Amino acid sequence: MKKVDVENLKKIVGSENATDNPVDLYAYSGDASVHQAMPNVVVRPKTIEQVQKIMRYANKNRIPVIPRGAGTGTSGHAVPIDGGIVMDMKQMNHILEIKPGDVLVRVEPGVVDDDLNRALLPYGFFYPPAPASSRIATIGGEIAANASGVRSVKYGATRDYILGLKVVLADGSLVNLGANTRVHSSGYQLERLIVGSEGTLGIVVEATIRIYPLPKFRCLGVANFNKLEDAGNAISEIITSGCQPSMLELMDGIGIVAVNKALDLGLKEVGAIILFEADGNVKEAVDFEINKMKEICKAHNGFGIELSYDAEERKRIFSGRKKLFAALSRYKEGIICTDLADDMGVPNSKIAEAAAKIHEIAKRNNVIMAVYGHCGSGVIHTKIMLDPKKKDQWKDADKVIEELYDYIHSVGGVTSAEHGIGLSKAPPWKKARADIIPMMRAIKKALDPNNILNPHKLMDAPDDWVKATDLRYRVVK
């Protein structure tokens, strides 16, 4: 590990904002992934100038810098695999300017997604990406991962909303990327290169974000299916039929059982549930969309269909899906729910086939996997549920991952739809996308020649995710 001069960093950010106290370091040793590694120092800058000074110091001394938002990343993005400086961006949390007249907002990277949406509400606008962790996730972290969520089927991902970025590069220089306008053709679209680059190309210190007018009406529907396959096919048909759902979610039987156990919701324990929503400013149009989706669900043997425009009712209908992630660990005594192989994307026509395949692979390899997610945009979430104390279960997980991603890539899918590659997903992704790794490395080297920005992630991550870092579970036998 590199020696880091904490006293020098304290001079830059103030003594209360730099620490090498082991208790603090431990708190920053993990994120929502299975990985764990200790940094040497944690710094919490408050200004762009402080970020620049930290980067100049780190670049000169070849010290890794790992930028970090709320630490909700599922693949190890924020885990300091080589030690170094973890840069917590959460104190740069100001909404700098809300400009409804220009249909944009300027924010610091530490602003929490839900806080931004609360601030936009009185203006009649919203910021659509909506990852499940929006209650704590920061805009900077969402940019790093190209995050998206339940609204991606209609509204797309973070990349579609980033108009401009201020970025501090590895050498401490500050660049203003992008524009204040809806479209631009003024040089390389560098702001979109930074989105999804997982902190490996620069530190985002400000974002100019396109906002969207809030729709007046939202209608949420839910349909039960005895067969997961029928639900998958209904989703595929909704998308190709020209519907414009503002949400189109799948939840399989395992997920239903888990939320019933955890939350006592009394959901009917069927093969799958679809949640479908339409939004708009005219009720007739929302009715049209929601009824079209309802009819497609019925044609695929959907039953017990409920529809509601009411905010409270919608909240109730959605509550199971909302808390699914937290509930999954309750599915069975002694197992935990790991963020492994957790967010593949598949082409729309493959939803049903992929869902069935995931269950089949899991069963054959002695783990449990729930299938759910924003399937309207091809996003399939899974969790590998296993007994973390048993060493063999981690081997089972490794086999599942390999087999599963071989299948996903064979049907034209992607390793990660919205969480990113980090450490956990690097091995299957590197296998599938070997052709683009030299191009990514060339760009990385051009912008960060000393390899200090979140090193050994993505294309440079270790080939064995299990051994990449310590696991944050105690593996006994």
Added chain:
Amino acid sequence: MKKVDVENLKKIVGSENATDNPVDLYAYSGDASVHQAMPNVVVRPKTIEQVQKIMRYANKNRIPVIPRGAGTGTSGHAVPIDGGIVMDMKQMNHILEIKPGDVLVRVEPGVVDDDLNRALLPYGFFYPPAPASSRIATIGGEIAANASGVRSVKYGATRDYILGLKVVLADGSLVNLGANTRVHSSGYQLERLIVGSEGTLGIVVEATIRIYPLPKFRCLGVANFNKLEDAGNAISEIITSGCQPSMLELMDGIGIVAVNKALDLGLKEVGAIILFEADGNVKEAVDFEINKMKEICKAHNGFGIELSYDAEERKRIFSGRKKLFAALSRYKEGIICTDLADDMGVPNSKIAEAAAKIHEIAKRNNVIMAVYGHCGSGVIHTKIMLDPKKKDQWKDADKVIEELYDYIHSVGGVTSAEHGIGLSKAPPWKKARADIIPMMRAIKKALDPNNILNPHKLMDAPDDWVKATDLRYRVVK
């Protein structure tokens, strides 16, 4: 100029597809810009393998390669400033696969935009970017420029539709960028880096494109305004009020006079016209949107408002705007219409102010400038109309460009909204965006170390656009 071995290129593409005949070379010496320069050889590959072989030959021998679609670029992208090989991609014009089930299409780069939309029509889908030149512009050229058009206000630009790209890099290697899915977080978003890179980073040889369901209803409105300022303010308010126009176009009095002269349309010669459109699958929703826009126009002194759902009527209402570019040269005897300072973007709140400023700057500098464009997405098109035979008029144009862009950049606007930088727009863009040029050059050098891909464009273009190449007009005095 580099010596190019045309016989070797004939071996790669066949003798009918490589030429150094001066007549052919002359035909490829210009595009829709003011610039002109002769290539050494023109090649017209038909396959990815041919493109790879040409690039390997060119890279080994340090010969510039300038990829070219239909040559509709307005800023000199396709003009071979250093000679070399112009690579005409128009023979790679196959629609490879239409997959409505996956809501995407795979095409070769030489496919013409309108041809793609004609092919998608029976499936009920369309490809939205719609630049004005869609009748001849190719998808590859649109990718190079990040093209957009009348629908950008609702549907965005080319960058928003490119899911994946096959690209041949400078060294002849082939990379598969992006995904087949609506969203992805699987490595750098390199497909979006390529969009808008003006042929300087690689040759696009295949594109996977997201398609969009065709709306059932479209309603077009037109409103007259005595004052250009009122029209500009109406547009700004339509956008901030939460309307979702599928088109929101401005045309000033100069444009109206020009189309009346050229086409005898008998339009009322007022200060400005706004064209506004709404689309959707439910007539009530389209009515709601169009009436909201109509009321905003009225509140800003708009009059003579017409609305129509009828396709033929919409065609008639739009005909003046459709042919405006061609008509502008008829505005006054002896003048021509140049593609200079032709597509700035401004923040939504600055439309009226920018339109007035453009007229003021033009008048003070002895040229005529029409103001029009997709102002709903902040795109202001202008043309500098001048007497090309007079040397002083080119000096006047140069002064206008400098003054105009100083203003545009001072209000947070961009040099180019949808045409690109190329040669003509490089001087003001380089002045405004000096901070990002080192980052662009680092990426360019990493991917094209021998600087053979469309060299001396964008960040590497000459500082004086007038002297960058010959002008394609005969300047007498």
